[in-house]
Amino acid sequence: MSWARKAIRGVLLDLSGVLFDGDVVIEGSIDAVARLSAAGVPVRFCSNETSIPHQAVVDKLNKLGFSVRAEQVFTPGPCVRKVLIERGLRPFLLVTKEAEAEYSSVQQTEPLNCVVLSDAQDAFHYQNLNKALKVLIECDKPTLIALGRGKYYREKGELNLDVGAFAKVLEYASGVKAEVIGKPEPTYFNAALDDMKVAAEDALMIGDDLENDVGGAQAVGIRGVQVRTGKFMPRDEQNPNVTADGRVANLAEAVDVILAQWTS
Incomplete structure (x- = not known):
């Protein structure tokens, strides 16, 4: 896949539509996140989730079965x-x-x-x-x-x-x-990059929202991959304004590709 031909040194993940839908985990996403962590790939979770406070987002992820630290999760509220x-x-x-x-x-x-x-x-x-x-x-x-x-x-x-x-x-x-304040603003993506100490051209954003996840990331030089879960619609593939660097069935497929070329 062309989006993975250049080394990936850090991964940004959207939450809703990529990791879970409501209170239901999307199949394979817990294992996918765990595999990234086990391989030593820097990961930050970038969400516009604001219906609950930041700490509640962290607690929800851990309750669903993901293992995350509060400082890994970026939400607009704070x-x-x-x-x-x-x-x-x-x-x-x-x-x-x-x-x-x-x-x-x-x-x-x-x-x-x-x-x-x-x-x-x-x-x-x-x-x-x-x-x-x-x-x-x-x-x-x-x-x-x-x-x-x-x-x-x-x-x-x-x-x-x-x-x-x-x-x-x-x-x-x-x-x-x-x-x-939040996606798709450049300051939001740059804050996560700075926290990972990863350059934009070495990072990958994975999301279900073509404009805010993929387009927002691309605007600051981050590659953007769209999952065909969550809010993805087939018409996204003909969007005249944003073209994803790649599309995958789900997060698990993206992680397979990332780890195939990952060297710590």
């Missing part, structure tokens, strides 16, 4: 919390109840001057979106932060609107451009 505190932003949080714990150290007193959108799921109802709009319109220097740019995701076999779709609604209504 990055957003740092930005909010450093910039003195007081957000209206359009997040799930579970995710609110991620922001317990952030000031949220009136008047609010920021809106944070994450995987809010059922909290994306009219009243909350309308409140978010009012915050953005009524303050002097409004800030809109979206934890990702995804259009939709697949969970338990069903497609669901993702945070990027709701960010577009608020951008249109308020005239405020969203700051995106």
